[in-house]
Amino acid sequence: MASSAEPSEVPGRRGLTRSDVARAALELVDRSGLEALTMRGLAAELGIGTMTLYGYVRTKAELVDAVLDAAAGELAPPQATGSWRERSRVHALAFRASLLRHPALVALRARQPLLRRSQLRVTEEVIGAMLAEGFTPAEAAASFRMVFTYVLGSVLVETGPEGLDTARDALAALPPESFPALRSISEEAVDVMAGSTQFEAGLDALLNGIEAAV
Amino acid sequence: MASSAEPSEVPGRRGLTRSDVARAALELVDRSGLEALTMRGLAAELGIGTMTLYGYVRTKAELVDAVLDAAAGELAPPQATGSWRERSRVHALAFRASLLRHPALVALRARQPLLRRSQLRVTEEVIGAMLAEGFTPAEAAASFRMVFTYVLGSVLVETGPEGLDTARDALAALPPESFPALRSISEEAVDVMAGSTQFEAGLDALLNGIEAAV
DNA sequence: ACCTGAACACCGTTCAAGT
DNA sequence: ACCTGAACACCGTTCAAGT
Numbered sequence: 001m002a003s004s005a006e007p008s009e010v011p012g013r014r015g016l017t018r019s020d021v022a023r024a025a026l027e028l029v030d031r032s033g034l035e036a037l038t039m040r041g042l043a044a045e046l047g048i049g050t051m052t053l054y055g056y057v058r059t060k061a062e063l064v065d066a067v068l069d070a071a072a073g074e075l076a077p078p079q080a081t082g083s084w085r086e087r088s089r090v091h092a093l094a095f096r097a098s099l100l101r102h103p104a105l106v107a108l109r110a111r112q113p114l115l116r117r118s119q120l121r122v123t124e125e126v127i128g129a130m131l132a133e134g135f136t137p138a139e140a141a142a143s144f145r146m147v148f149t150y151v152l153g154s155v156l157v158e159t160g161p162e163g164l165d166t167a168r169d170a171l172a173a174l175p176p177e178s179f180p181a182l183r184s185i186s187e188e189a190v191d192v193m194a195g196s197t198q199f200e201a202g203l204d205a206l207l208n209g210i211e212a213a214v
Numbered sequence: 215m216a217s218s219a220e221p222s223e224v225p226g227r228r229g230l231t232r233s234d235v236a237r238a239a240l241e242l243v244d245r246s247g248l249e250a251l252t253m254r255g256l257a258a259e260l261g262i263g264t265m266t267l268y269g270y271v272r273t274k275a276e277l278v279d280a281v282l283d284a285a286a287g288e289l290a291p292p293q294a295t296g297s298w299r300e301r302s303r304v305h306a307l308a309f310r311a312s313l314l315r316h317p318a319l320v321a322l323r324a325r326q327p328l329l330r331r332s333q334l335r336v337t338e339e340v341i342g343a344m345l346a347e348g349f350t351p352a353e354a355a356a357s358f359r360m361v362f363t364y365v366l367g368s369v370l371v372e373t374g375p376e377g378l379d380t381a382r383d384a385l386a387a388l389p390p391e392s393f394p395a396l397r398s399i400s401e402e403a404v405d406v407m408a409g410s411t412q413f414e415a416g417l418d419a420l421l422n423g424i425e426a427a428v
Numbered sequence: 429a430c431c432t433g434a435a436c437a438c439c440g441t442t443c444a445a446g447t
Numbered sequence: 448a449c450c451t452g453a454a455c456a457c458c459g460t461t462c463a464a465g466t
Contacts, residue, residue: 128395137399141406149367181342188355208424
């Protein structure tokens with residue numbers, strides 16, 4: 001049963017629980033990047049033998065999954081009330097904040113955001129308000145996906161390997177003859193790539209669009 | 215000079231060029247997945263010694279970069295004319311199609327889409343039309359980013375590791391008491407995750423929103 | 429029962445040697 | 448000049464042995 005209480009986290013052994021392991025792994029990733037997460041390295045960090053890790057986790061993929069869960073569960077999504085618009089806004093901001101807490105994991109978290117339990121609760125809250133306010137099911141599903149997709153794409157760009165400086169340089173290096181429009185707005189183009197102010201402006205525009213569309 | 219002609223692709227050696235290597239690597243990735251791209255494996259594929267690869271590519275990261283370039287350059291973006299809206303639509307569809315040709319690379323391509331040369335040409339075309347039609351620089355930058363981000367997020371979800379079946383099962387397994395809204399629209403929620411029809415519907419809604427906002 | 433070192437089959441890459 | 452095998456320093460994981 002998926003809904004039964006957690007079995008006290010693989011107890012016994014040496015005090016350590018599975019979520020202790022996940023948390024230690026998360027710290028390691030935050031400190032030294034995703035590529036530093038190795039079975040050997042994590043075991044050393046925990047002061048245990050490498051193979052002992054396999055008592056908490058069947059495989060490295062499962063370890064990574066546990067780390068993603070730990071990261072996703074760290075910041076509990078707020079309880080959102082009010083209109084679909086207010087709820088969407090609150091949850092979009094919270095989701096972005098949650099993603100930004102662990103930049104090294106953004107790319108991985110972006111690929112399986114939907115089925116995590118905490119995210120489904122959020123979806124329920126937003127979709128519920130949308131339906132109550134007259135969205136058709138198709139409109140609600142599409143609208144929710146757009147908001148959610150916007151957050152994902154934004155954070156992905158924001159935390160991407162090509163930082164703002166790289167982007168600025170690349171735009172500045174463009175020959176103005178062939179790229180007149182892009183050159184003339186290069187400042188705004190870089191601004192728009194990051195920052196919560198820009199994020200919120202884009203989000204509000206998107207919510208306006210949805211409001212106008214339904 | 216970035217604008218000078220390419221130096222005939224590291225000539226000499228054994229007929230092979232750097233882009234031959236990249237193309238072979240791309241085929242390998244398409245056929246067997248990203249994890250199959252190893253220096254040893256690719257060399258075997260090409261019938262050369264492993265170390266010979268280092269004549270075409272300084273490091274594995276550089277090889278991956280060359281593969282991403284090959285994938286991005288494969289489908290030349292169409293020449294788009296007309297309004298900002300028509301151009302946005304054409305380029306969004308083309309970008310999606312380009313991403314979908316190599317699903318194994320979507321996650322990597324999603325993280326550095328901006329600075330690739332072909333993408334900058336697209337950006338120029340769309341931004342140019344937006345400015346010509348009265349967008350402010352800030353509006354143009356934000357609007358372009360939203361469209362672009364939408365494509366990215368859509369394809370990411372569409373090609374994500376949790377396929378449609380997984381999503382369907384997960385939604386079906388939700389207790390209806392706690393997730394009434396989500397359960398009642400589960401069909402639409404799954405539909406909206408994939409398919410070009412759904413993609414275009416969402417895109418049009420987004421373009422409508424932008425149109426209304428500026 | 430719980431833990432773990434040694435060993436295996438892989439990596440990317442350096443280095444020195446082949447032709 | 449061009450190519451490449453051997454070797455090194457890593458991986459994840461199996462297996463058999465420690466306590």
